[in-house]
Amino acid sequence: MMASAKMTSARMTSVSTPRGAAAVGLVILAVAVIAFPLLFSSPVVTNYAVYALIFVAVASAWNLFSGFSGYISLGQAVFFGSGAYAVGIAAKDWHITGTGVFALLPLAAAVGAVIAVPFGLVALRVRRHTFIVITIAVFFIFQLMAFNLNSFTGGTIGMSAPFLPWSPTTFNDRFYYITLACAVATVVIAVLTRRSRSGLQLRAIRDDEDRARGLGVRAMRVKLTAFVLSAAITGLVGGVWFLYLTQVLPQSGFDPLFDLSLVLMAFLGGLGTISGPVIGALIIEPGQLYLTIRYTNGYLSEILLGALFLLIVLFMPRGIVPTAGEWIRRLQSRGRPAVPAAAAPAQQASDAPAREARR
Amino acid sequence: MARQIYQAIVDGILVGGVYALMAVGLTLIFGVLDIINIAQGVLVILGAYLSYELSVRIHLDLFLGLLVTVTAMFVIGVVIQWAFIRRLRGRERTSMTLLVTYAVALIIEGVLYEIYGPNPKQLNASYVQSSVHVLGFYLSYIYLYGFVLALALVVAIYALLYRTRFGRSVRATMQDETAARLIGIDVNRVAAVTFGVGVAVTAAGGMMFGATNAFNPNSGYDLISRLLAIIILGGLGSIGGALVASVFMLTLESLVTIWSPEWAIVVFYAALVVVLVIRPAGFFGRQPVRAQ
Numbered sequence: 001m002m003a004s005a006k007m008t009s010a011r012m013t014s015v016s017t018p019r020g021a022a023a024v025g026l027v028i029l030a031v032a033v034i035a036f037p038l039l040f041s042s043p044v045v046t047n048y049a050v051y052a053l054i055f056v057a058v059a060s061a062w063n064l065f066s067g068f069s070g071y072i073s074l075g076q077a078v079f080f081g082s083g084a085y086a087v088g089i090a091a092k093d094w095h096i097t098g099t100g101v102f103a104l105l106p107l108a109a110a111v112g113a114v115i116a117v118p119f120g121l122v123a124l125r126v127r128r129h130t131f132i133v134i135t136i137a138v139f140f141i142f143q144l145m146a147f148n149l150n151s152f153t154g155g156t157i158g159m160s161a162p163f164l165p166w167s168p169t170t171f172n173d174r175f176y177y178i179t180l181a182c183a184v185a186t187v188v189i190a191v192l193t194r195r196s197r198s199g200l201q202l203r204a205i206r207d208d209e210d211r212a213r214g215l216g217v218r219a220m221r222v223k224l225t226a227f228v229l230s231a232a233i234t235g236l237v238g239g240v241w242f243l244y245l246t247q248v249l250p251q252s253g254f255d256p257l258f259d260l261s262l263v264l265m266a267f268l269g270g271l272g273t274i275s276g277p278v279i280g281a282l283i284i285e286p287g288q289l290y291l292t293i294r295y296t297n298g299y300l301s302e303i304l305l306g307a308l309f310l311l312i313v314l315f316m317p318r319g320i321v322p323t324a325g326e327w328i329r330r331l332q333s334r335g336r337p338a339v340p341a342a343a344a345p346a347q348q349a350s351d352a353p354a355r356e357a358r359r
Numbered sequence: 360m361a362r363q364i365y366q367a368i369v370d371g372i373l374v375g376g377v378y379a380l381m382a383v384g385l386t387l388i389f390g391v392l393d394i395i396n397i398a399q400g401v402l403v404i405l406g407a408y409l410s411y412e413l414s415v416r417i418h419l420d421l422f423l424g425l426l427v428t429v430t431a432m433f434v435i436g437v438v439i440q441w442a443f444i445r446r447l448r449g450r451e452r453t454s455m456t457l458l459v460t461y462a463v464a465l466i467i468e469g470v471l472y473e474i475y476g477p478n479p480k481q482l483n484a485s486y487v488q489s490s491v492h493v494l495g496f497y498l499s500y501i502y503l504y505g506f507v508l509a510l511a512l513v514v515a516i517y518a519l520l521y522r523t524r525f526g527r528s529v530r531a532t533m534q535d536e537t538a539a540r541l542i543g544i545d546v547n548r549v550a551a552v553t554f555g556v557g558v559a560v561t562a563a564g565g566m567m568f569g570a571t572n573a574f575n576p577n578s579g580y581d582l583i584s585r586l587l588a589i590i591i592l593g594g595l596g597s598i599g600g601a602l603v604a605s606v607f608m609l610t611l612e613s614l615v616t617i618w619s620p621e622w623a624i625v626v627f628y629a630a631l632v633v634v635l636v637i638r639p640a641g642f643f644g645r646q647p648v649r650a651q
Contacts, residue, residue, distance in 0.1 A: 072454050122632055126639045129395055129453040130595065133587045134635065140584045141628045148621045256580060260461060267458070299472040306465030313459050314446055 033180065037173040046172035048286045050244060053179035055285040057186040057237045059265040059277035064190045065230035066263075067272040068199060069223055070206035071128055074259045075119070075135030078142045079231040081253030082115055083108035083238030088159030088248060089152065097162045105239045112235020113228045120227040124220060139254065146250035158249035161242055175244045182237050183278075189233070190274055198222050203272070257302070261288065264309050270319030279320055284308075363617055366496055371610030373502040374571075379605035380509040381564035381582075382589045383516060383598055384557035390533045390596030391553040394444060394456040398464040400583025402558055405467055406432055406565025407574050411480055421484050421566055422504065428562035436558025439463060440551050464579060471576035479573035487570050505567040512563055513602065516556070520598075529553055533596070581624075588631040592641050600643030 037046055058080060066073045087104045090096065096104065123134040146153045153159065166174055193199045201222045204212035213219050242248050262277075265284050269276030284305075291301035316323055385399045406428055413424040443463065447455050486500035520526040531539040532549045540546050568574065568582070589608055593600025608627055615623040634641065 070451070070454075072457070122636055126635060129457060130591060130635075130639075132454065132457055133395060133591055134632070136584055137588055137628045137631055140581075141625055144621075144625050148625070257465075260465070263458060299469045302472070303466050303469035306462040306469065309462035309465070310443060310459060313455055313462070314443065317455065 037176050041173075043168070043172045046176050048289055050172060050175050050179050051289050052282055052285045053176070053183045054237055054241050054244075055261070055265065055281040056183040056278050057179065058234050059262050059269075059281040060183070060186045060190050060274075061230045061233035061237070062262040063266045063272065063277040064186075064193055064233070065223075065226045067266050067277070068194065068202040068206065069226060070272075071124070071131050071223065072263065073135045073227075074132055074256075074263070075123075075139040076230075076234055076262055077254050077256070077258045078119070078135075078139050079112035079115060079234040080238035080241070080258060081142060081146065081248070081250075081255075082111050083235030084242035084248040084253045085146065085153055085159060086111040086235070087239040087242050088161060091162050092159070098165055101162050101164075101243060105236050108239030109232040109236035112238070113232040115235075116228040116231030117224070119231075120224045124223050124227065135259075139256070139259065143250055143254035146254055153250070156250065158247060158253075159242075161246040163246075164243065175240075178240060179237075179244075182233075182240060186233050186237075187274065187278060189229070193226070193229070194274060198225060202226055206272070257305070260309075261285070261305070264305065264312070267309075267317075267319055268312050270321030270323075273319070273321045276319050276321045362495070364614065367613040367617055368610055369496050369498070370502075371613035372606055373498070373506045374613065375606035375609035376506040376509040377502075377564060377567045377571075378585070378589060378609055379602045380512055380560050380567075382586050382593070382601040382605050383513055384560040384564075385586050386590040386593065386596055386598060386601040387516070388554055388557035389590065390598075391529055392440075392444070392456075392550050393453050394460070394554075395453070395587070395595075396554075396557065397457055397461040397583055398439070398467065399460075399558075399561060399586055400581075401464040401467045401471075401576070401579030402432065402435070402561040403565040403568055403582055404574055404576060404579045405435075405471065406562040407482065407569030408471060408475065408480075408565075409562065410482055410566040410569055414482060414484070421482060421570060422508070425508075425563055425566060428566065429559050432562040433555040433559035436555040437551050439558070440554035444554065445547070445550070464583070468576045468579060475576065477575050477577070479575045480569070481573045482566065482569040484570065501567070501570050505571070508563060508567070512560060513598075516560070517598070519556070525549075525552070585627060588628055592631055592634055594641035594643035597641075597643040600641060604642060 036049060040046065040049075058076065062073065062076050065071070086108045087101065090104050090107055091101050119138055123131050123138065126134065147155060149155075164171070193202075201212065201217045204215070204217055205219050205223065209219055238253070242253075245252075261284060265280030266277045267280070268284060269278065269280030288301055288305065291304065295301065312319075381399065381403055385396055388394055388396050388399075409428040409431060410421055410424050413419040413427060414421055419427075439460075443459050444456055447459065484501075486504065490497050490499040491503070492498075518526075520529055528539065528544040528549055531542070531544055532546055536546055539549075568578075572578070585608070589604045590601050592608065593602070593604035608630065611630060612623045612627050615626045
């Protein structure tokens, strides 16, 4: 007990300085991110940034449900594509033009959420690996519907977005800030969810669903809420993506590679962490975009994506953030001989499960 | 109209036999290794391309060529299991293997695109185009031969599982891996061979698929999602379930095609969703004692 009390006070003092440094770092990061389009005005560069931010948002939204609960979804494109189509169809049918289309984004979020309720009620009843397969099946249903419901979705021709009266020089910059707002908002929602009671319940479900249920967690309700929240965000970002690209096709709105990319981003960064999917998206999406632009047939990027995925899953299954965190902790403990020798193993032993739970 | 419906049922059963063959491999792999092999779809397409090479380059008969392609696919399966799947351990193993096999599928698909491009190919032989008129039904030879082949292979797998010593160790591993290990079964060998066998049947499935459909490297997605629907409907790990579900699903699809070809495939997945709402473990699946 004595040792642990001493330890806590020691940690309190040691934490305050990194926290101050983190705050300064955050401010610098915020300034850099906001000033980015001013420094790099080339639309080629901002195009990369817009796509990266779109994927930061959707990967974080994916992680909000799948990363926290351990139910890997390969059907997130259902919401992304539906959000895009919702904006396109509503703008066409209600004759909305110009910047008024942005008023349709809440509709895109609502469509995502409304689809997620029956989807979740069916898919979340089954075991975890069956869940993955059902998400794939639902995904294909939606892609086929987008192809087949000609009068509604435009079939193979897809939908076009209304023209935005923005000059080509500022078009990308404006979308940079829109997608930045989406990305930041999603990360904030993810942080709040993680800290909330239901965030804890989600992670309890991930660790042992039956035990969580036994302790009084209403598993279905918690899972469904997170699933719907994740779907609403993804639907909204899908709407933004559609307005940026000005076009959606069945195979681009409902793209199997989209789902796999999200999973890869979260795994690369660290499943269930906040910064993991952000870092993963910032690394993978620009790389993928570069390969697609460079080699127009796209097969090479597919091979590389698969190979990268294999490497990560086999050699760094926990992702960059947890692995790096472990290295930093190891370095710190090595450079701190002041910790009493007897306390060190005790600290490790008592810390490990707590850290595990926080992840 | 009645004639059309009977014809659709006959077609559904014949095509269902071919799907059963591919689905049995998939469900066998799941039953023994607890792995959902997403690459199964693209491996079928790889098998079709192998048959294509043999028939175009050295003019080998499609069915004779199977001797080569089945062996090749067996080796490919063992290599995939040995290189990637064997290493995965721990709590999230099933989910991880799903992602790993998805990645393998992407790589194979990309390589096939690099070699063959996106233009569809089809396998050809004298018996692919012609058909026979039996009891008022038009039965195409390729479907008849394919059905017989599928039946023979499924019986062979059944015999392997229930009539041999190796089959007994496979079934023991399916029941309880730890206990199987304790009584001296080489579980790693069982896993490798089972994965090999599960993948080897895709060579036969691929030949049949390639002879009856135009295919390109992308066809694997459509195929794997159908196969997954079938094995989940039948109950994961249940070989009999896979057989029943294949015939059921393909008959259903072929019946709906009479009215609306575009919607037939949606019915396929909708049926899966409906069945899972009623029975989350599928037709013949064991109800989980403890949800994972």
